[in-house]
Amino acid sequence: MTNFSKLTISSVFLALLICVPAIIILSYIFTPSSEIxxxxxxxxxxxxxxxxxxxxxxxxxxxxxxxxxxxxxxxxxxxxxxxxxxxxxxxxxAIPTYIVAFIYAGMFDMTGSVTTFFLELFDLKISEINFYDIMxxxxxxxxxxxxxxxxxxxxxxxxxxxxxxxxxxxxxxxxxxxxxxxxxxxxxxxxxxxxxxxxxxxxxxxxxxxxxxxxxxxxxxxxxxxxxxxxxxxxxxxxxxxxxxxxxxxxxxxxxxxxxxxKYKSSGKxxxxxxxxxxxxxxxxxxxxxxxxxxxxxxxxxxxxxxxxxxISYEEIIDEDFFILLQQTLFIAVGSAVLITALALLFVYNARRTKTKTTDNIAQVAKLGYSIPGAVIAVGILIAFSLFDNSIIYIFETYFGINPGLIVGGTVTAVVFGYAVRFIAIAINNYESGFSKIPTTYDDATQTLQVGERRAFTSVFAPLLKNATFAAFIMVFIEIIKELPLTMILRPFNFDTLAVRSYELTQQGQIVESSVPSMFIVFLGIMSVLLLAKNMSKD
The missing domain is CATH 1.10.3720.10 (MetI-like)
Known part of the structure; x- marks a missing residue:
């Protein structure tokens, strides 16, 4: 079996795996109606x-x-x-939508800081004015x-x-x-x-x-x-x-x-x-x-x-537990971004080297996950992983008399898989843009000189894709840092991220305190955007 065929088989397998949550969700359209x-x-x-x-x-x-x-x-x-x-x-x-919503609610709702300021300034009560509720x-x-x-x-x-x-x-x-x-x-x-x-x-x-x-x-x-x-x-x-x-x-x-x-642009001399x-x-x-x-x-x-x-609130919120929270967020964001970037490269590199409609379509299928809401992907993954875990438990209990417990459900693996389904399209798009700038004569040269696939990638294509790889990593990293519903549903017990913590504080009525994890999210987003802009200026 050649390296080329291994790449194609791997791409097909990964594309099918990414489609599993969507297929499972769509299958429920045909289930009978329950009382609920x-x-x-x-x-x-x-x-x-x-x-x-x-x-x-x-x-x-x-x-x-x-x-x-x-x-x-x-x-x-x-x-x-x-x-x-x-x-x-x-x-x-740079600021996630839900964070802006929390801030505007804290400023302009009935008890918001701006509303209260103007009511006190003009000595009015909320019942005495025609108040527009932003909530x-x-x-x-x-x-x-x-x-x-x-x-x-x-x-x-x-x-x-x-x-x-x-x-x-x-x-x-x-x-x-x-x-x-x-x-x-x-x-x-x-x-x-x-x-x-x-x-x-x-x-x-x-x-x-x-x-x-x-x-x-x-x-x-x-x-x-x-x-x-x-x-x-x-x-x-x-x-x-x-x-x-x-x-x-x-x-x-x-x-x-x-x-x-x-066409989206003019052309011609x-x-x-x-x-x-x-x-x-x-x-x-x-x-x-x-x-x-x-x-x-x-x-x-x-x-x-x-x-x-x-x-006015950072001293109350930033403690040892908060740094653990920050470490968990960075760990899962960096690790997931590295994995997703590598998988995206596999799809695009395979399509580039084979130059067939089939391999190109495989990459396009893998990109469909970005169009599906995070909550929907999370539900599909929970169902799929539950079926997988129950099957493993049944086999072990039947043949070995032991219960291994959950294998993938309720673990960080589920969260990372959810990120991969949702955001691999971003990395694929970056690599497609990067490969489009590399002349196809480079492919022809490696084949004429009979350079092996591994050496062709490491010696020819990898150096030329450094900027595309960095851009893909940064963009996926930003999205993972901001992601809320998918993380909330799939996260393991007692495993929070900055986004989840910000949401939980607002649910507890601590709008001011929620600004601390929100500020770290925005800071990471702005820093990432600046790095991305610097990288693009070199491209």
Whole structure:
């Protein structure tokens, strides 16, 4: 058996293993309805569907408005601090959505610091004013949109920067005004990028647990937790998970359908970058304000509040147990990121060396896990591992008279496997980008010189993939640090991470104290992003 065939067999096996949770969850669609499921249909299922759809459309609308407008302004114009906003508008990605939700609740709910300050300032009571409660579905949509709009911003800005100035010039020669160029030319040609970014944001929003649970909004994800842990029904929780998966797959289909046969950039020898127009006066003020407000409410305000809360509570929270918690978080994040990066390399390297449609499809199948919510993946893994453990226990009790206990269920192995299913797509994408920069003549040269697979990889490809490997590791590391629902469901007993600890403190009403683990998450995220940016500048 050749090394090549070993690679292919390993890739197929791993791809099938990654698909197991999704296959198990989907199989529950066909199970008979139980009394609990009938009860869910009669009471809360309609709310789950309505609220999930409401969040989807609300987040889509807000992220499109914020993301596209800021991308358009920073691409087409120069104004005060425009270079700063080019990078600053990405910073909301550094703070997990659920942490921003906790902070805004601590500031703007009925007993929040900002609410209390203004009530005392004007000597009013909460009953005397028309108070808007942020702890609502609309508040959840606002918070999610402020954190997730960079999806639309980044994709649209990348597209607009790749568009040729000749398109704009052609519109001007036809006598179109700036406003007409915007809505007749720029907006229509940007639609595929806008929709792609909005669907990514919507997928994140509909998969969220921390925000909707803390704000008391009933969605599919909160329903999965309540049905599993509150009602003790694995089967019905799996049915809800299957319905949520169908929602996500429908979004993926719509995104792929709307961008079929569409190109995202201009090409040709006449390509010229769009020349930015310098804004002055009132136009400069409005452009600055349009970019500052999302940056302020999406990153700066929650970050400042978190720093203040951290300064008054860190002595109470940071102790020996907290350092153990930090060590556990770093241990599982670094270890999982290394493993996931290595597995992703196996998929992409196999596809590169074999150059067949089959091996390429294997890698694409492995990437499907990223489109599935963490809570859904966790439910599928728990069921799969439970079946595996029960089978092993039955064999040992039948033939050896001993009970070995749980083998993989309720262990760190389950958590790491969940991370692999969820985040291997990130690493695969980085490696695909890295391999695309390596000419195929290198492959031909190694084959002509009859260089073995192992030597070809270590001597030729590995050195050229250092930046892609580092980028894949950092991006997976960031995602694992922030992951909440998957970790909460799969973690072993008495094994917490920074994300879980932050959530538990908020559940206990300790919003201020939750800023301490949250600050460490944000600090690790910012440091990772800076390292990633430095690595990209060398690429």
């Amino acid at each position: 499921w009938i009860h869910l249909k009669q009471t809360v299922l309609e709310d789950y569907i309505y609220n999930s759809l409401y969040i989807m459309f609300g987040v889509a609308l807000m992220t499109i408005v914020i993301g596209f407008s800021t991308a358009y302004i920073t691409t087409m114009y120069t104004f005060s601090f425009s270079h700063f906003f080019h990078y600053a508008l990405i910073l909301p990605f 609502s579905i609309e508040g959840a949509i606002i918070v999610m949109s402020l954190v997730l709009y960079p999806y639309v911003y980044l994709i649209t800005k990348t597209y607009l920067r790749a568009e040729s100035a000749s398109v704009i010039d052609a519109a001007k020669t036809m006598g179109l005004s700036s406003w007409q160029i915007f809505y007749k030319v720029v907006l229509p040609i940007s639609r595929p990028a806008i929709v792609a970014g909005a669907i990514l944001a919507v997928m994140e929003a509909v998969s969220d647990f921390g925000v909707v649970d803390y704000y008391g909004v009933s969605t599919f994800v909160t329903g999965i937790f309540r049905t599993w842990f509150g009602m003790g029904s694995v089967e019905d929780a799996s049915k809800l998970a299957a319905m949520l998966m169908m929602f996500i797959f429908l979004l993926i289909f719509l995104e792929r359908f709307q961008r079929r046969n569409k 006449d390509f010229r970058p769009i020349a930015k127009v310098k804004l002055t006066g009132i136009k400069n003020f409005f452009a600055f304000s349009a970019c500052f407000l999302p940056f302020f409410f999406g990153f700066l305000l929650p970050f400042i509040q978190m720093c203040f809360w951290f300064s």
